[in-house]
Amino acid sequence: RQLLAHDIIPAVIIGDMDSVEEGILRYFKEKGSKVIRYSKRKDETDTWLALEHAFDMAPDEIIIMGALGGRIDHTLANIFLLVMASDKGVKAKIIDETCELFVMKDTVTIDGNLGDTVSLFPLSPAVSGITLQGFEYPLSDGVMKMGSPYGISNRLKEKQGIISIGSGYLLVVKFYKEVQ
Incomplete structure (x- = not known):
């Protein structure tokens, strides 16, 4: 529905199609979209299957849309899929x-x-060697552990900020609009 609302024709539609109306699928097929349908009884989420398909295309970057909001379990799964992309050497982001x-x-x-x-969250038991430059709250060689979210709600104090880490996976959330 979101693609239709924004007049975007996808090359491929992947998943179990449990949240897509048949009329919308028919419209996209008529416009040339390839539909790859999976069973509803599967271990992978539809986003996971789409990401695996995208990896096969050897992209430089993957942008995932429509992956936030709705069910919290799917939102968290989508965030963890960013780790999978990182492990495969593919730059991926959810917007x-x-x-x-x-x-x-x-x-x-x-x-x-x-x-x-800009908020930062560890996705490893510990993320070490964290250095923040150009932020309201700078950091030098810091450590963030899961369960201690002190990286939330930092702000750029310049037009650019630099984040460096030594080990682990760090989730970066950059807001486009002012956050209250």
């Missing part, structure tokens, strides 16, 4: 109208505006 999320393992530069909110 929606308010933010973008990605997993990092080394150094990234965050482009934005003064005051943009």
